[in-house]
Amino acid sequence: MPTFELTPQLMREIIMDHYSNPRHKGVPADAHGYLKTHADSENCIDDFDLYLKEENGRIVDAMWDGIACTISTASTDILCERAIGMDAKGAHYLVEQFMNMIAEKPYDESVLDEALAFVNTGKQAARIHCATMGWTALDELIGGNKNNG
Amino acid sequence: MIDPYLIRKDFPMFVNGVKMQGHPLVWLDNASTTFKPYSVEKAVERYYETETSNSHRGDYDLCFKMDEEVLNTRKKVANFINCDPTEVVFTSGTTASLNLVAFGYGAKYLKEGDEILLTQAEHASNVLPWFKVAEMTGAKIGYIPLDEEGRLTVENLKKALTPKTKIVAVAYVTNVLAYIAPIKEIAKACHENGTILVVDGAQSTPHMKTDVRDLDCDFLAFSGHKMLGPTGIGVLYGKFDLLCKTDPFMTGGGMNAKFDMCGDVGYLQPPLKFEAGTQNLEGIIGLGAAIDYLGKIGMDEIESYGRMLKKYCVEKLEETGMADIYNPHSEGPVVAFNVKGVFSQDAATFLNSRGIACRSGNHCAKILIDYLKVYATVRASFYIYTSKEDIDALADAVKHGKEFLDAYF
Numbered sequence: 330m331p332t333f334e335l336t337p338q339l340m341r342e343i344i345m346d347h348y349s350n351p352r353h354k355g356v357p358a359d360a361h362g363y364l365k366t367h368a369d370s371e372n373c374i375d376d377f378d379l380y381l382k383e384e385n386g387r388i389v390d391a392m393w394d395g396i397a398c399t400i401s402t403a404s405t406d407i408l409c410e411r412a413i414g415m416d417a418k419g420a421h422y423l424v425e426q427f428m429n430m431i432a433e434k435p436y437d438e439s440v441l442d443e444a445l446a447f448v449n450t451g452k453q454a455a456r457i458h459c460a461t462m463g464w465t466a467l468d469e470l471i472g473g474n475k476n477n478g
Numbered sequence: 479m480i481d482p483y484l485i486r487k488d489f490p491m492f493v494n495g496v497k498m499q500g501h502p503l504v505w506l507d508n509a510s511t512t513f514k515p516y517s518v519e520k521a522v523e524r525y526y527e528t529e530t531s532n533s534h535r536g537d538y539d540l541c542f543k544m545d546e547e548v549l550n551t552r553k554k555v556a557n558f559i560n561c562d563p564t565e566v567v568f569t570s571g572t573t574a575s576l577n578l579v580a581f582g583y584g585a586k587y588l589k590e591g592d593e594i595l596l597t598q599a600e601h602a603s604n605v606l607p608w609f610k611v612a613e614m615t616g617a618k619i620g621y622i623p624l625d626e627e628g629r630l631t632v633e634n635l636k637k638a639l640t641p642k643t644k645i646v647a648v649a650y651v652t653n654v655l656a657y658i659a660p661i662k663e664i665a666k667a668c669h670e671n672g673t674i675l676v677v678d679g680a681q682s683t684p685h686m687k688t689d690v691r692d693l694d695c696d697f698l699a700f701s702g703h704k705m706l707g708p709t710g711i712g713v714l715y716g717k718f719d720l721l722c723k724t725d726p727f728m729t730g731g732g733m734n735a736k737f738d739m740c741g742d743v744g745y746l747q748p749p750l751k752f753e754a755g756t757q758n759l760e761g762i763i764g765l766g767a768a769i770d771y772l773g774k775i776g777m778d779e780i781e782s783y784g785r786m787l788k789k790y791c792v793e794k795l796e797e798t799g800m801a802d803i804y805n806p807h808s809e810g811p812v813v814a815f816n817v818k819g820v821f822s823q824d825a826a827t828f829l830n831s832r833g834i835a836c837r838s839g840n841h842c843a844k845i846l847i848d849y850l851k852v853y854a855t856v857r858a859s860f861y862i863y864t865s866k867e868d869i870d871a872l873a874d875a876v877k878h879g880k881e882f883l884d885a886y887f
Contacts, residue, residue, distance in 0.1 A: 337887040340886075340887065341883045341887065344883060345883065373823050373839070374822070374823060374838075374839050374840060374853055374854045375823075396853050398821045398822075398823035398824050399821055399823075399824045399882075399883070400823075400824070400827075449886040449887060450886065452831075452885070452886055453827050453830060453831065453885050453886060455827065455830065456823075456827050459823070
């Protein structure tokens with residue numbers, strides 16, 4: 330369970346906070362040892378790179394850089410925050426739960442924390458891709474379904 | 479003056495009370511596509527219900543009638559843009575028309591070192607085919623500088639023309655900023671330089687009178703669906719002698735007169751030589767009905783109504799104090815803007831939550847970004863059924879634009 334009560338006001342604040350002040354936006358100073366992938370969209374201007382560094386089977390750093398709307402900026406930034414410290418299996422589980430939430434299927438909210446702010450994305454169908462593109466990209470970087478179970 | 483509410487009675491999308499996000503639909507994405515009147519719908523339906531047959535494929539009455547219908551629409555298009563029916567090629571739309579000129583004419587005649595001139599405001603469909611042709615032939619791409627407002631001027635064209643310039647390809651009305659280019663003067667300058675002028679008419683043909691003889695452009699491309707017609711049908715106009723010199727982009731049935739096993743082929747004359755395969759017959763018939771509908775209203779009426787809406791929208795958005803408008807002085811019925819401090823996609827999502835359909839992004843004019851110095855804009859575009867109340871709804875939403883995350887809550 331999240332450690333806070335999720336009100337619409339709080340969800341707005343979370344999204345705006347990560348949009349105005351993204352913690353993980355930028356190119357790694359030394360990209361050596363980082364996995365990198367590109368994410369873009371045909372229906373939004375979102376166009377960014379995602380960087381991931383793994384050491385001893387754990388994600389030790391995650392960053393992204395590029396152009397993105399509020400929804401993809403905040404969701405990708407929160408993703409980076411959540412994924413750091415996880416192993417591939419945990420990160421895949423995280424992505425899976427986020428995708429389930431967006432698709433309005435049953436999901437485990439205990440791992441999502443601030444990402445729960447995107448629970449209503451389905452109301453604006455055209456923005457679902459914005460909310461999920463960073464997550465799909467990360468899942469691909471860590472090997473995706475190969476880590477499932 | 480056009481009464482949009484009277485016009486809406488002819489459009490099923492309005493009569494059926496279509497809603498978006500629980501709100502009555504405010505359709506401000508006409509530069510992308512337009513709604514279709516019943517008369518177009520009925521014409522398409524008629525083809526499937528009582529007139530189905532292929533064209534020039536048989537000796538019976540239905541087929542003969544279909545040939546007549548196709549020829550009849552070709553004549554309507556010719557009359558609509560003032561050319562000869564033999565100069566009207568049916569295509570799938572503006573993109574196909576521009577590709578046909580680029581590959582059928584450009585790729586055939588351009589040589590290494592030749593130059594193709596475009597502008598930064600062109601739609602991808604009038605840029606990417608030329609990039610490809612340049613790559614194939616060794617020709618170079620150049621850009622005619624726009625003036626400080628984003629307008630294409632004859633003076634700047636003249637400065638950019640060189641003896642190497644073989645093709646100039648520009649929009650009559652650009653799809654983001656909507657300035658009307660002085661095509662007649664541009665054509666004169668091009669021809670004095672021995673240059674062919676290709677005009678992208680996708681955003682002009684639906685909104686103003688087009689007279690290709692008066693303009694003296696060499697090719698003109700446009701789409702049916704942006705002028706009340708069906709999707710998947712468009713036109714390439716070309717001067718007949720140039721069409722004769724242009725290679726078909728596609729070959730196959732319906733465009734050859736004869737061929738033998740040695741590979742000797744005789745093509746039909748234009749326009750049939752460009753129309754390989756079974757044509758989009760329902761589209762052709764529907765386009766004819768769309769031209770009839772526009773003709774009843776009158777293209778001059780349509781143009782002046784569009785200018786009135788444009789002016790009204792700029793005033794209303796300026797009143798909000800919340801909008802950065804990028805083309806307040808352009809003539810076309812398009813307003814490109816951003817809500818201050820709000821990313822364009824977020825603004826468009828907010829508009830969606832109020833039932834307002836506007837396009838956001840770079841509108842397929844990706845190289846315009848360098849000129850506007852913004853990544854993307856929101857684009858509101860109007861047509862004959864757009865009301866002042868639609869624009870009021872837009873302005874009211876823009877006023878509340880800072881609350882854009884409301885779209886999700």
